Amino acid sequence: SYELTQPPSVFVSPGQTATITCSGDNLGEKYASWYQQKPGQSPILVIYQDDRRPSGIPERFSGSNSGNTATLTISGTQAVDEADYYCQAWDINTYVFGRGTKVTVL
Amino acid sequence: EVQLKESGGGLVQPGGSLRLSCAASGFTFSNSWMSWVRQAPGKGLEWVANMKQDGRDKNYVDSVKGRFTISRDNARNSLYLQMDSLRVEDTAVYYCAKQQCGGDCDFDSWGQGTLVTVSS
Numbered sequence: 001s002y003e004l005t006q007p008p009s010v011f012v013s014p015g016q017t018a019t020i021t022c023s024g025d026n027l028g029e030k031y032a033s034w035y036q037q038k039p040g041q042s043p044i045l046v047i048y049q050d051d052r053r054p055s056g057i058p059e060r061f062s063g064s065n066s067g068n069t070a071t072l073t074i075s076g077t078q079a080v081d082e083a084d085y086y087c088q089a090w091d092i093n094t095y096v097f098g099r100g101t102k103v104t105v106l
Numbered sequence: 107e108v109q110l111k112e113s114g115g116g117l118v119q120p121g122g123s124l125r126l127s128c129a130a131s132g133f134t135f136s137n138s139w140m141s142w143v144r145q146a147p148g149k150g151l152e153w154v155a156n157m158k159q160d161g162r163d164k165n166y167v168d169s170v171k172g173r174f175t176i177s178r179d180n181a182r183n184s185l186y187l188q189m190d191s192l193r194v195e196d197t198a199v200y201y202c203a204k205q206q207c208g209g210d211c212d213f214d215s216w217g218q219g220t221l222v223t224v225s226s
Contacts, residue, residue, distance in 0.1 A: 001168075031210035035151070042201060042216040043151065054214065086151050090210050093165045095141070095153035 002091035004098035011104050018074040020101045022087030025068060030089045032070035034063060037100075038083045046085075047072060079105050108132040108215040110202045115220030122192050122224070128185040128202030128217060136180040139205035141213060142187050144198035144222075152198075155187065156205065170196075192224045 005023045012018040022032060032050050035043040045054050047063035050070065060075045070089075074081050082105045087098040114126040126142070141156035155166045155176040164176055175188040185202055199219040206214040 031212075033212040035213070037151075042218055043213070044216070045212060045214050048206070048212045048214070049209065088151075088212065094167060095143075095156070095211075095213075097151040097153065100150045 002089070002094070002096050004087050004089060004096055006085075006087060006098040006101045008099070009102045009104065011106060012074070012077045014079060014105055015076055018077045018081070018103055018105075020072040020074075020085050020087075020103065022070040022072070022098050023068050024070075024089060024096075027068050027070055027089060028066045030065075030091065032063065032065045033088045034061075034070075034072045035086045035088065036081075036083045037086065043086065074103070077103075077105055081105060108204060110204065110215060110217035112200065112202050112217045112220040115200065115222045117223045117225065118192055119226050120192060120194055120224055123188070123190045124192065124222060126187040126189065126200055126202075126220060126222070130183045130185065130202075130204070133204065133215075135178075135183040139207055139211055140178060140185045141203045141205055142176065142185075143201045143203050143213065143216075144196075145201070145219075146195075146198040149198075154200070156211075157185070189222070192222075194224050196222060197224045198222060 034047040037043040050065040051063045084100045109131045142154040173191045177186045201219045202217040203213040204215040205211045
């Protein structure tokens, strides 16, 4: 079965750039999406189709996808961005999520 | 504004059944693929099942095939998940999610979730 691998945690200082990776076989040939989930809340879509941002999502969130790795970048990270982030892709009628990356702003 | 509201969760013994419901509003329900996604306590997200707009195409994760059945009623703007032969490992918050599809599908709106606990 298809798997997506994310680092368990990323630490970033306020105002700096947070980079979260998601790796999978030939992931660049699929579309990658990213979701933000804060404690006790439902997930929110922050990036879809590799690099598209839904309305209402701040411009500091951006995405890319090439080769075997998709990347979510948070530029000028703010305290409110502290959350779990999950990547997701589709493979043969199955939607696969990565295990999530906890972003800590300190 | 898109709203998705799940109901029907609760405590059930292993081998038992539950039926989850999701009431949708704020968008044209009959035009959207819909999914159920679950999250075990302290764990990540796991897609469970989805259904096409007209109900003719359904897909399931392998671990629930033959036990769970997804359905929808477009006249009532509602999505359902019938869960039979429940196992301890099915314990999770179950989210109803709207899908947007353009070359691929993602989950662009989520409900607040309903907790299913399978325990003796």
